[in-house]
Amino acid sequence: MHEEQFNAMRQSIVDGAPEHASELASKALELGIAPLEAINKGFVPGLTHIGEQFRLGEVFLPDLVMAGEAMKAAVAVLEPEMQKRGTQREILGKVVLGTVKGDIHEIGKTLVSTLLSASGFQVFDLGVDVPVERFAEKAREVQADIVGVSALLTTTMQGQKSVVEALDRHGLRPKVKVIVGGAPVTRDWAEKIGADGYGQDAMAAVAIARSLLHK
Amino acid sequence: MNSVWARLTQEQCRQLHNASLEILERTGVRLFNDEALALVREAGAKVTDGNRVRFPARLVDQALSTAPKSVTLHDRMGRPVMPLEGANTFFGPGSDCLNIIDHRTGERRRPVLQDVVEATRVCDALKEMSFVMSMFLPADVPQDIADRYQFQAMLHNTIKPIVFVTYETAGCVDAIAMAEAVAGGADALRERPFVACYINVTTGLLHNADALEKLLFLAGAGLPALYIPVVSGGTTGPVTMAGGLALSNAGVLVGLVISQLKREGAPVVIPGFGGDALDLRTMVDPYCGPDPRGMAQALAHFYQLPMFSLGGASESKLVDQQASIEAALDMLINALCGGHIMHDCGYLESGLTGSLTQLAICNEVVSWIRHACQPVEISAETLALDVIDQVGPDGQFLKLPHTRRHMRERWYPILFDRDNYNGWLAKGGGRTLAERAAEQVSQILASHQCEPLGPAVAEAVRRIVLRAEAQLGREPLAPASGGSYA
Ligand code: B12
DSSP states (O other): OOOHHHHHHHHHTTTTTTTHHHHHHHHHHTOOOEEEEEEEEIHHHHHHHHHHHHHSSSSSSSHHHHHHHHHHHHHHHHHHHHHHHHHHOOOOOOOEEBTTOOOOOOOHHHHHHHHHHTTTTTEEEEOOOOOOOHHHHHHOOOOOEEEEEEEEEETHHHHHOOOOHHHHHHTTTTTTTEESSTOOOOOHHHHHHHOOOOOHHHHHHHHHHHHTTOO | OOOOOSOOOOHHHHHHHHHHHHIIIIOOOOEHHHHHHHHHHHTEEEEEETEEEEOOOHHHHHHHSSSSSEEEEEOOTTTEEEESSTTEEEEOOOOOBEEOOTTOOOOEEEHHHHHHHHHHHHHHTTTTTTTOOBBBOTTOOOGGGHHHHHHHHHHHOOOOOOOEOOOOOOHHHHHHHHHHHTSHHHHHHHHHHOEEEEEEEEEEEOOOOOHHHOOOOOOOOTOOOOOOOOBBBBTTOOSSHHHHHHHHHHHHHHHHHHHHHHHHTTTEEEEEEEEEETTTTTTOOOSSSSSTTTTHHHHHHHTTTTEEEOOOOOOOOOSSOOOHHHHHHHHHHHHHTTSSEEEEEEGGGGGGGHHHHHHHHHHHHHHHHHHHHSSOOOOOOHHOOHHHHHHTTTTTTTTTTHHHGGGGGSSSSSSOOOOOHHHHHHHHSSSHHHHHHHHHHHHHHOOOOOOOHHHHHHHHHHHHHHHHHHHOOOOOOOSSGOOOOO
């Protein structure tokens, strides 16, 4: 049933074509395909495929990012129908992310932000040179599940520790998890400062964020 | 070097220049420093939204007409050793590696201050390393003022010019104070600068507070600043080389304008690299991809300005075949393109790891390149027609004075092996290039010592480090004593 339709959906994700993906999502609803089935049989296999291809070096980062965007576009179309039926779409969680005070390295942080968002997290990107307190305030404001702190300098790494402490002070932990990363950061450092997770790259950041939320 | 190989035509350089001008007039940049904003506003740039600045082309023309076409770095003894102009090329290491591959053990570990000391001594000894940077970031000193300890260690262990990096402006001010103590005052340092500050700028369109502060401080003091906006294609700029370079070059022109407004004739060194892109498969920032090589150098030559270029880095994690090949190709192409200050010899793993073994290999490669690119002398003496006639068809040249007179002009390797098979086994025990290079490093460390700083100067330098410690309200660490560098 609907094999051709599912293939087209899969392909729209692989192509990284948000408009096409949302058209196909509408079409699926017209054809009476259940929204969850459309997601799981149509769109998700596309995302899985492109993820594998990226790991193999066959596709490039922007391909991966656009596949995530296409996924989001499709889900946005299917969402109202899912709500009507009482079926839940998987919401991965809210992440507050930034490069810590004194540090202007933004590229790695932005990649982490982009991939988290492409994977279905809601990301609040605070930018670079972010004061410690700002992480805590934002986490409280948006009821974040995860706070991600990037630091590319051995000096500003200390700020990651301060963010952990600030979240403690605000009584936001252990509910809010902290993940850290950046060139000088190691797993040992993450453990030492009491962070909940470390990721060597943006793919690892997504994996650790998922696992912390058991998603 | 004789002349430079131009990757871009003059016309292409003009196109890039015009593109940068259009970016500055149409898109504009953000400046995060009040003094810089005031300077450009007064000069006629349009400032909106607090710090968004659009520059008329005439400000750029003006700056290009007053920025010095040549800057000469001196050594610690005040001798002019690096005239940054024309086809002159000078190689040296990179800075601030977070890891070192120990040449003794092959272990990859966190570096300590002693590694900075050793790297500096090795650079001081290696003939083709023309300048020094702090190859490593020492983990055993207070991190927020590690730059002071690095600078002190370099002053003690080399007489070659120093290209330095500091986190904040205060670190730059301290470094200059130390350099003045060594040179014998501010005027002496300005007349014969033996240090130059490498300033990284967020992107061509975003000029961070520290970068502008340092630029203004150095320009005010008439000291050389390396003002280097970095664009990473695909993330902070277009993935195409032309777009990436036009964008970073817009930032370069901003730096020139601000420095010249601060002090006409202030020495600025512009980047001899640009147009690079992030590796969009691994998300690693590569240091030696082939694509944009030579473009930024061509542009710097078009402006006839001194440049800070790249050469000698590798993405490899080890001192292996890839490391040798990438470093060699990169140094060769960048030398052919006429980069002036060529940094990053000894860099591995995209600037995260450094190796003195790799540095020694780079030194060997540079000596090879120098010989390959040297101008050729054609004269009666080198044509040797009389000698040829004297020997004729039946003789040989081995015993001639002419041969002995000139034979040492040829390149002879120090590290590269040219023995026959048994000689290679007997003399070196059949070792690899990396093993021989590591031994060269050990030998240098066992024997080489540069001219020490005088005791009074060493003490003055030490006080500046201590002051930085005191400002943080901390007890000084042992390394602040000049003696530990002996
Ligand atoms: C590009 C770059 C810059 C650019 C940044 C441009 C920008 N707009 O972001 C510029 C030129 C401005 C710059 C400036 C400086 N830099 Co810098 N920079 C780099 C460089 C070459 C690459 C960084 C990068 O973008 N990599 C690519 C991205 C994708 O990788 P990434 O950042 O590591 O992020 C990945 C992972 O780490 C992880 N990750 C990152 N964040 C997070 C967060 C979380 C939560 C998780 C889970 C994962 C994660 O996922 C990311 C994607 O895979 C590194 C060397 C290196 N190889 O890392 C030096 C480096 C980090 N810089 C260094 C230095 C010294 C500086 C300066 C101090 C130099 C100066 N004085 O001018 C200034 C600092 C200014 C400041 N206050 O911050 C040193 C740091 C040494 C140290 N002390 O710790 C390095 C190591 C280079 C070196 N050997 O000298 N730099």
